[in-house]
Amino acid sequence: xxxxxxxxxxxxxxxxxxxxxxxxxxxxxxxxxxxxxxxxxxxxxxxxxxxxxxxxxxxxxxxxxxxxxxxxxxxxxxxxxxxxxxxxxxxxxxxxxxxxxxxxxxxxxxxxxxxxxxxxxxxxxxxxxxxxxxxxxxxxxxxxxxxxxxxxxxxxxxxxxxxxxxxxxxxxxxxxxxxxxxxxxxxxxxxxxxxxxxxxxxxxxxxxxxxxxxxxxxxxxxxxxxxxxxxxxxxxxxxxxxxxxxxxxxxxxxxxxxxxxxxxxxxxxxxxxxxxxxxxxxxxxxxxxxxxxxxxxxxxxxxxxxxxxxxxxxxxxxxxxxxxxxxxxxxxxxxxxxxxxxxxxxxxxxxxxxxxxxxxxxxxxxxxxxxxxxxxxxxxxxxxxxxxxxxxxxxxxxxxxxxxxxxxxxxxxxxxxxxxxxxxxxxxxxxxxxxxxxxxxxxxxxxxxxxxxxxxxxxxxxxxxxxxxxxxxxxxxxxxxxxxxxxxxxxxxxxxxxxxxxxxxxxxxxxxxxxxxxxxxxxxxxxxxxxxxxxxxxxxxxxxxxxxxxxxxxxxxxxxxxxxxxxxxxxxxxxxxxxxxxxxx
Numbered sequence: 001x002x003x004x005x006x007x008x009x010x011x012x013x014x015x016x017x018x019x020x021x022x023x024x025x026x027x028x029x030x031x032x033x034x035x036x037x038x039x040x041x042x043x044x045x046x047x048x049x050x051x052x053x054x055x056x057x058x059x060x061x062x063x064x065x066x067x068x069x070x071x072x073x074x075x076x077x078x079x080x081x082x083x084x085x086x087x088x089x090x091x092x093x094x095x096x097x098x099x100x101x102x103x104x105x106x107x108x109x110x111x112x113x114x115x116x117x118x119x120x121x122x123x124x125x126x127x128x129x130x131x132x133x134x135x136x137x138x139x140x141x142x143x144x145x146x147x148x149x150x151x152x153x154x155x156x157x158x159x160x161x162x163x164x165x166x167x168x169x170x171x172x173x174x175x176x177x178x179x180x181x182x183x184x185x186x187x188x189x190x191x192x193x194x195x196x197x198x199x200x201x202x203x204x205x206x207x208x209x210x211x212x213x214x215x216x217x218x219x220x221x222x223x224x225x226x227x228x229x230x231x232x233x234x235x236x237x238x239x240x241x242x243x244x245x246x247x248x249x250x251x252x253x254x255x256x257x258x259x260x261x262x263x264x265x266x267x268x269x270x271x272x273x274x275x276x277x278x279x280x281x282x283x284x285x286x287x288x289x290x291x292x293x294x295x296x297x298x299x300x301x302x303x304x305x306x307x308x309x310x311x312x313x314x315x316x317x318x319x320x321x322x323x324x325x326x327x328x329x330x331x332x333x334x335x336x337x338x339x340x341x342x343x344x345x346x347x348x349x350x351x352x353x354x355x356x357x358x359x360x361x362x363x364x365x366x367x368x369x370x371x372x373x374x375x376x377x378x379x380x381x382x383x384x385x386x387x388x389x390x391x392x393x394x395x396x397x398x399x400x401x402x403x404x405x406x407x408x409x410x411x412x413x414x415x416x417x418x419x420x421x422x423x424x425x426x427x428x429x430x431x432x433x434x435x436x437x438x439x440x441x442x443x444x445x446x447x448x449x450x451x452x453x454x455x456x457x458x459x460x461x462x463x464x465x466x467x468x469x470x471x472x473x474x475x476x477x478x479x480x481x482x483x484x485x486x487x488x489x490x491x492x493x494x495x496x497x498x499x500x501x502x503x504x505x506x507x508x509x510x511x512x513x514x515x516x517x518x519x520x521x522x523x524x525x526x527x528x529x530x531x532x533x534x535x536x537x538x539x540x541x542x543x544x545x546x547x548x549x550x551x552x553x554x555x556x557x558x559x560x561x562x563x564x565x566x567x568x569x570x571x572x573x574x575x576x577x578x579x580x581x582x583x584x585x
Contacts, residue, residue, distance in 0.1 A: 045335035045343060046201045049096040050252065051089055052332060053132075054104035054299030055324035056082075057140065057430065058111025058123040060368045062356045063325045063448075065432035066394020070327050070353055072262050072303060077353050079327035082126050083360035083368055088352060089130065090361060092331050098199045100133045104299030104321070105211055105256030108152065109140025110430050112448040114368075114375050118164040119144070122371040124152060124172050129367055134175035134195050136209030138256035138299060139218040141176075143452065146183075146190060146227050152176070153191060164374070177209020177254060180235040184226045194239050196248055203340045205250040206243040208236060208293070212257035212281070212300060217477055218427070220454065221533040221542070232257070233288050240290045249340040251293045257282045258301035258321045269307035274316060278307045280480075286319045288312065294342035295332065296320070304328050306349040318347045328353045379444035384562025385571035386439050392429035392449055397577070400426070402433055402449060403486030404575035409561035410456055410554060411488035414526040417458040417548045420512060421490040422526035423469070425536050426483065428452060428554065439571045446558050453553040454528040459544045463519035467510065468540045471502035477537030485538075487579045488526075494581040506583065528554045 062068055062080035070077045093099045107127060108120035115123045127135075141149050148158075155171025157163040179193035194208040215229045236253060243251055259280035261269055269277045275286070282298050286309035289296070293311075295318045302324035311317045320330045328351060335346040372379075392402030403426060411422035431448045433441060461469070470493060474482050479501060494509035510517035526549075527541060534542020552560075566572045 045337060045346070046098060046199070046203055047096070047333065047335055048199065048203075048205070048250075049093070049099040050295070050297070050332040051092055051099065051101045052104065052297045052320060052322060052330040053085070053101070053107070053326065054256070054258075054297070054322050055106040055138070055302050056103070056108075056123065056127075056326050057106055057324065058108050058115030058120050059325040060114055060122060060126055060371070061112070063431055064436075065389065065434040066391050067431045068325060068327065068356075069394065070304075070323055073351065073353065077327075078356045079323070079354045080325050081354065081356055081358070081360065082130070082326055083364040084354050084356065084358035085326045085329065086130055086361035086364040087358055088354055089329065092352065098201060098203075100197060100205070101131050102133055102207060102252070102254055102297055103127070103135035104254050104258075104297045105136045105138025105209075106140045106299060106324075107135055107138070109138070109143040110451055112431075112451060113379050113444045114372055116447070116451050117375045117378065118371065119148070119158050119161065120152065121164055121169050122368075126364065126367060128173040129364055132174040133197055134177055134207045134209060134254060136254040136256050136299075137176060137178045137181065137191065137211050139211060139215040141211075142215070142219050142224055142227070145223040150191075175207070175209070177207065178211065179208055179239055180210045180213065180230040180232060182228050182230065184228050190227065193235075194243065196243070196246070203250065203336050204248045205252060206246075206248040207252050207254055208239045208243070209254045210235060210256070212255070214281075214477075215256075217535065217537060220530045220535065222529060232285055236285075236289050236293065240292045244292055247340075249292075250336055250342050253289060253293045253296045255282070255285065255296060256299045257285060258298040258303075259283065259305075260301045260303045261305035261307070262303075263305050269305045275307045275309040275319065278305065278309065278319065282319065283309060286311070286317060291315065293317070294344065295334070295347065297330070297332075304330070304351055306330065306351060315344055316347075317344070318349050320349045322351075323353075326354060375444075379442060381443045382440045383443050383446055383559050384441045384566040385568050386433055386435055386441055386566070386574070387571040388574045389435045390433040390574055392432050394432045398482075398484035399577055399580040400429070400486065401574050401577075402429055404489070404579060405433070405572065406450065406554070406558060407486045407488040408575070409557045410526050410528070411490065412561050412565075413552055413557035414456055414458050414549060417526075418524045419458050419526040420523045422488040423491075423531065424486040424528065424554075425531050425538075426486060427536065428454070428528060428530065429486075438568065440568075441562055443559065446562065447555060450555045450558050452528070452530070453555045454530055455550040455553055456526055456528055456557060457532045457547040457549045458524050458526050459532060459541060459547050460522050461525040461541075461544065463517045463521050463523065465540050465544070466512075466523060466525065467505070467507055467517065467519065469538055470505045470510070472538050472540060474504045475501050476539070483536055484580065489575075489579065492579045492581070494583050496583040509581070
């Protein structure tokens, strides 16, 4: 048991079992007189605990601003920090003999500087320290390509930057699973498809790990040209049968596919029936996966839920997800019978937030501090100034202040190639620019909001193609959940959300440099490589083969824009809304 916990900058304090229970909402273990007096009876059931995380994205420190808050579970909570997570996991494990910790992908990638500067080796080391048993891959595990992912799993020095601490990187001590990812033309999985863990009590649990088959839509196509992503259900069936042949009766699916479910305090995912508030592909997978799979731990959509979905045999099956960035975890508890089967009606899933006020686990805090110190010189360099908060990832608005600012930066950086305007996918914003220290923006702040270092390209786009791109925000892959491109100041248009599909874009309202869109004209449009390659369903761009640029990245563009256009006396104003006008009906 942890007896003393130290937080940076505050006095050490004693943290008792009762105090930890108060933080986590878990009851402390207890013993009665009868238990002391009588020998225990042979167990007919074996209690098991799974602690589940997802979508950490290398955020070893709490994310500042709105992106680091939990807003859909009642009172707003500022949450996160891997040292805080470690403290609460320790508390949750207390008294649990059969406890395992698992994850559902995107644990690395899109990471802040403290991790990205060292190619996410710090995060893998932290996850090992956390006691992670297994994780599926997510789409962001492929941010640097399949070869780099293999190095992350197996170890060895980075081929360009060498060994970060000066000694060879050891690789992941946990199972990184990718059952439905293969090298193009091959049948064997790119990484291990599943792993089996034997509990101290002798029972076995198998973990099958997958990523959504739609992962290519969320990955820079240039990074995965030799990789294939396969339909989930046939792959799950294949490896579930393998586990069954090995006598593994308890099976858990770790899958990077999820849905945003709003489960505010007092609400339930199952209100109105099993999984009534769950939608999307994860629900279909949960309904169709073989009945031998007992529980499903999901990720990808960044919002927590605890749901029940009926399997093909009509039995209840738990489907869960935690919040991204280490803001919460899921505490799953269930029993195994003597044969090693999961007793389905014993499954209980509890949501556990990770408030930033949680005392840090000393060992994990020391590890994080060691990596922070290595990145300090680059991280703390001031690159510019802002006049106020610029919400991006944490914004609920389709047109975000940060998105407008970043698009302006990209348009400015590509003027040398004649760029008329810039467009940016909202997913490339990973955090918010938070006003602090008199408005100073450090390199670390800038990197956290634009960590991908994706090259910027300038494409010749006809007016007709530009209209199509705006319409693709509401069609195809984006029809069910519109994806609003972030616009530079040169572009504006109106949208009518009472309409459907492409008709939502009011074509006659589109303006470029204040002039009506000319469908026959050609405009030079700046895009990051992900968008230029047709990512997020914007296929119109992927079909354009002519492009210029590529020498600078979206990260460079932001830093240069801050350095050249702002100062302490002249901070960047927060962009006003209005580039996208919503027609009131």
